[in-house]
Amino acid sequence: MxxxxxxxxxxxxxxxxxxxxxxxxxxxxxxxxxxxxxxxxxxxxxxxxxxxxxxxxxxxxxxxxxxxxxxxxxxxxxxxxxxxxxxxxxxxxxxxxxxxxxxxxxxxxxxxxxxxxxxxxxxxxxxxxxxxxxxxxxxxxxxxxxxxxxxxxxxxxxxxxxxxDTQRVIGERQLALLRDLAAETATAKDWREACDQAAKALARNRHDVTFALLYVVEPGAEQAELAAATGVSPGDPVAPATLALGDAAIWPIGQALAGGAAVTVDLAALA
Structure with missing residues (x-):
């Protein structure tokens, strides 16, 4: 029972x-x-x-x-x-x-x-x-x-x-940025105008590109020249007008040119 x-x-x-x-x-x-x-x-x-x-x-x-x-x-x-x-x-x-x-x-x-x-x-x-x-x-x-x-x-x-929707939204946004870059620079008359147009395109996507600096190195030169910037003002401590290629204290441009590959920079160390 x-x-x-x-x-x-x-x-x-x-x-x-x-x-x-x-x-x-x-x-x-x-x-x-x-x-x-x-x-x-x-x-x-x-x-x-x-x-x-x-x-x-x-x-x-x-x-x-x-x-x-x-x-x-x-x-x-x-x-x-x-x-x-x-x-x-x-x-x-x-x-x-x-x-x-x-x-x-x-x-x-x-x-x-x-x-x-x-x-x-x-x-x-x-x-x-x-x-x-x-x-x-x-x-x-x-x-x-x-x-x-x-x-x-x-x-x-x-x-x-x-x-x-995260991956789709971010992916579509980044593809749109690439399209804008191609369209903006396609009609540039010289490299300086191409840099200016590229910076304008990058400025429209602050979600993925908080700031961007475009440096140009003339053949045989020992320094890089700031050609365009977005998200930071030219002349700012992180955006000097010129950079010695051998000076990696801010941006290791010389290292990137010598190695022919992307170089990761620790922004926290720069601060």
Missing amino acids: IGQDSLSTKTLDNRALSFLAGGGELGAMIRAHDWSATPLGPPEHWPQSLKTTVGIMLTSRQPIWVGWGPELTYLYNDPYKSIIGGKHPWALGRPTREVWSEIWPDIGPMLETAMGGREGTFVEEQLLIMERNGYPEETYYTFSYSPVRGDDGLPGGIICANSD
């Missing part, structure tokens, strides 16, 4: 938590997480709407996160690990404002709108400067915040589906 009661209880528990089945690594982590230490409480007592939403999230191949309750306690699925980056697995069960503190000024108002319950939000190629791996990253995402009503009919949380 005791054996039957234990079996019935176990079966009931399995059914109560069946919405957490599968889901790979995050499914296992959500099942093992101590939710009683969070505002959500034990999963078997979660509102049915939250259970359904989390079940959808875990079975989806699209990066999705769910925030629930006043703090929008954070849950996410395996595909979302590529977005959360170094914040995984720390982010699981944390308040959303804590998880994404660095972009809260961008997403906070959108989340507030969604939690109003009347409408969701949708943005395309949204620029977000994330800090998920110990340094700021320029990222672009298309995502929506859709309100999810609790069992009482009031907004209980949100579900967010994401698409990472």
